[in-house]
Amino acid sequence: MPKRRRPPDAHNAVAESRRLLAEVFGTFLLVLAGAGAAVVGAASHGAISRSAALAAPGLMVMAIILFMGNVSGAHLNPAVTFAFALRRDFPWSRVPGYVLAQLAGAVVACSFLWLVFGKIGLLGATEPGTGISDWQAASIELVLTLGLASTIIGTASRAQNIGHLSAVAVGGYIVLAGLWSSPISGASMNPARSFAPDVLLGRFDHFWVYVAGPALGAAIAVGVAWLLRGHGGDAEAARTARGEPG
Numbered sequence: 555m556p557k558r559r560r561p562p563d564a565h566n567a568v569a570e571s572r573r574l575l576a577e578v579f580g581t582f583l584l585v586l587a588g589a590g591a592a593v594v595g596a597a598s599h600g601a602i603s604r605s606a607a608l609a610a611p612g613l614m615v616m617a618i619i620l621f622m623g624n625v626s627g628a629h630l631n632p633a634v635t636f637a638f639a640l641r642r643d644f645p646w647s648r649v650p651g652y653v654l655a656q657l658a659g660a661v662v663a664c665s666f667l668w669l670v671f672g673k674i675g676l677l678g679a680t681e682p683g684t685g686i687s688d689w690q691a692a693s694i695e696l697v698l699t700l701g702l703a704s705t706i707i708g709t710a711s712r713a714q715n716i717g718h719l720s721a722v723a724v725g726g727y728i729v730l731a732g733l734w735s736s737p738i739s740g741a742s743m744n745p746a747r748s749f750a751p752d753v754l755l756g757r758f759d760h761f762w763v764y765v766a767g768p769a770l771g772a773a774i775a776v777g778v779a780w781l782l783r784g785h786g787g788d789a790e791a792a793r794t795a796r797g798e799p800g
Contacts, residue, residue, distance in 0.1 A: 570648070573797050574655045576626035580618045581659030584630050585747050586666065587614040589678025593667045596675030608732035608741070616725030623721070627797035631744040632656055633768035637703040640776040642785070643710070643795040653746075660750035668754060679751035680740030681760045688763050691739035695767025696774070698731045699743045703775035708782075710794040743768055 591607035619628045627644070629635045632653045638644035664677045682691035705727045709720035732741040742748045748764035
């Protein structure tokens, strides 16, 4: 008896559900490492050093890209999804679903930390450092995200696709960015990462910093990519951004 084939729309729906689930799970793991470092540091009375707290999310991103990059593209960040869409490598119609999935994964991660450890370490909230103004922190977030989005766009392009080494480039950049800038802004570069602790704590005093900075940085990165490589939409970059197996 011949197998019944799913209609194309059903197949697409299943594939998109898997991509959204991957974004939820991947962002959960990223925020668990990023926010969890502060929470576990508070619970252990300072056993987590600053260098360890900065290395954890970068290494986690590296692992996530390697194990699920071909499922969803491993955006894990609304700013990255925004950049891919501006670059014409990702359809705008899929942006809301990805962003909601990323926010959900981040909130679940911080909720888990709250459940296990209580509301300590500000649940890993990102905020300007002591004596740092919002505009200074936003400026640093802009520049950091410019570099992050440029690294992601560049390693995804047809001209410079480096396969699995792109995970090393992106993860390494996140660690490097945090090493020099975390005392200023927390080196979030990710609105979902900053949203989750804020929504659970019910405080949004500085949240605009972590939306405006990354959004502008991502937009500028797309402009830089256009100057360096021309318009987007090449097949390799689109395949990478959309999580389509090669």
